[in-house]
Amino acid sequence: MSVELSEKLKALRQERGMTQEQVAAKLYVSRTAVSKWETGGGSPNLDSLQALARLFEVSVDELLSGEDLIVLARNERRSSVRDSGLLAFGLLDLLATLFAFLPLYAVREDSFVRMATLVDYGFSVDFRLPFVLMAVALAATAIVGALEVAMAIFRVRPAARGVSFVGFAVQVVAVVVLTATMQPYATTLMFSLLVAKAVVGYRMLRS
Incomplete structure (x- = not known):
């Protein structure tokens, strides 16, 4: 001002x-x-x-002055776009919580493979490392998502960009973990969420 x-x-x-x-x-x-x-x-x-x-x-x-008003309006619009984008990031990340309840994980039983929830998958592998990695990756994604939503609602802007980058990084790690544990359905859905975030981020940068 x-x-x-x-x-x-x-x-x-x-x-x-x-x-x-x-x-x-x-x-x-x-x-x-x-x-x-x-x-x-x-x-x-x-x-x-x-x-x-x-x-x-x-x-x-x-x-x-008219010029100052234009600058103020432009800054307001940018802030609004950033808040909306951060909220979209958070909601997309929070969708990762659904991965724990949907039958997305392959469990081998004798000569066939059935799809199970994350907990069922955990029982099938005695909650060993593959389960732990997936559970931590999904939990981290959901936690970052909750933080992004809270920051967007309360307009905590100074750290918004850093949290968004962390969210991207965590989701990339989640995709890598799901790929490494050979879970094609969960990997495809998580990658789709990552692409959606990239599209939202691109639109934010263009605005």
């Missing part, structure tokens, strides 16, 4: 004899947010900017 805007907000508030707490209450934001706007340490989003204009009975153009 420009210094000019921060000064305007402070001046308008003082002209109307309002405290930062009162402004915050009117806009349903924290007093800390208002303080940051007035000191240049943060910037209001478009909704808050419009609310400020109504509160102080001025036009948005009086608070920000």
Whole structure:
């Protein structure tokens, strides 16, 4: 936010004899947010900017120039796209929890092979290393997915990119593990989720 805007907000508030707490209450934001706007340490989003204009009975153009408004709108759109993308990543990762309950794993019984759930597969191999690797890979994918969804909902943006990369890496590992343990159905589905994430990520980069 420009210094000019921060000064305007402070001046308008003082002209109307309002405290930062009162402004915050009117806009349903924290007093800390208002303080940051007035000191240049943060910037209001478009909704808050419009609310400020109504509160102080001025036009948005009086608070920000046309060029600044375009920049703010562009940044808002990018943030919205990132939040939506992170949410999509999280939901795709959370689908990995279904892998534990679907009959995707081949279990050999005498002369034939039947499809079983992950737990049934675990019993068939006495919960040895192949089962442990798959269970850890799926659990890690689901945990990262839950974290991505939470970050998207609460708009925790600073670490979003790093968590997204971790999510990609964990899912790649899951594909490798499922391939190494010779589980074609589970591998195909996990790879499909990875491709879907790549498509979402590509669209995010283009935006």
